[in-house]
C-alpha cells in the first residue's frame with residue numbers, strides 16, 4: 436500500500452502563500468495529501484473536503500456559534516507572564532491556534548505568526564483579527580495528527596488547550612536551538628469524558644521535554660463554573676538546548 440509523507444506545511448506555505456488566504460492541506464480521503472489550495476472566503480463557506488473530518492465539523496460549528504466569545508478571549512496568562520523573556524522577531528508557530536489570540540500577541544511584538552488548525556472557520560476569524568491590526572498571518576487548515584515541520588525553524592512554539600502526542604517530536608525538531616516552547620493543556624483527573632486521549636498523564640509533558648532547559652513547570656487546579664469540581668492543567672515553559 437502506498438504510504439504518503441505528511442506535508443511540510445512551511446514549504447507549502449512558502450510556495451503557495453498569496454498574502455490573504457488560508458490554505459487547506461486536507462482532503463476527505465487522506466488528511467495528509469495536498470490536493471486543495473483554495474483561498475478561504477472570509478469564513479463564509481467551509482472547504483468541502485474538510486467537512487468530512489469530524490473534528491473540523493465540530494470546531495467549525497463551534498466557532499460559528501461562539502465567534503463573539505472567542506474573539507474577546509485574552510491571551511493565556513502563561514504567555515503574558517513570560518512575554519518579556521521571548522524574542523521580538525523570528526517565527527512563532529501557534530499550533531491548534533483557533534482564532535490565534537496567542538499568536539496575535541506575539542505578532543504585535545514583531546514575530547511572524549504561523550497558525551495551524553483543523554478549523555477553517557477559526558482561522559478565518561484569526562485572519563480578520565490580524566487584518567484589523569494590519570498584521571500578517573500565515574495560516575493553514577491542517578490536521579496536526581499528520582504534520583511535518585522543518586528543522587530548527589521556530590523561535591517560539593505555542594500549544595494551548597490541545598493535545599496531539601505525535602507533535603512532541605515535531606516540536607522538538609522544529610524549534611531553533613534556544614527556541615521557546617510554551618505548552619498548557621488539561622491533565623487526566625478521574626473522569627475525563629469520552630476522549631481520554633485529549634488529556635495528559637501526570638508528569639507526561641515534563642517527561643517529553645525533560646532534556647530542554649526548564650524555565651517553568653506547574654500544575655494548576657481550575658474550578659469549573661457550574662459544578663463543585665475542578666480541572667487540572669499542566670504548564671510548561673522550556674527552551675531547546677543550544
Ligand SMILES: C[S@@+](CC[C@H](N)C(=O)[O-])C[C@H]1O[C@@H](n2cnc3c(N)ncnc32)[C@H](O)[C@@H]1O
Nearest residue numbers: 490494531532533552553554577578579595596
Ligand atoms: C480549545 S481550542 C484551543 C484554541 C487555542 N489554542 C486557544 O488556546 O485559544 C482547540 C483547537 O484545536 C483545534 N483542533 C482540534 N483537533 C485538531 C487537529 N486534529 N488538528 C489541528 N487542530 C485541531 C480546534 O479546531 C480548536 O481550534
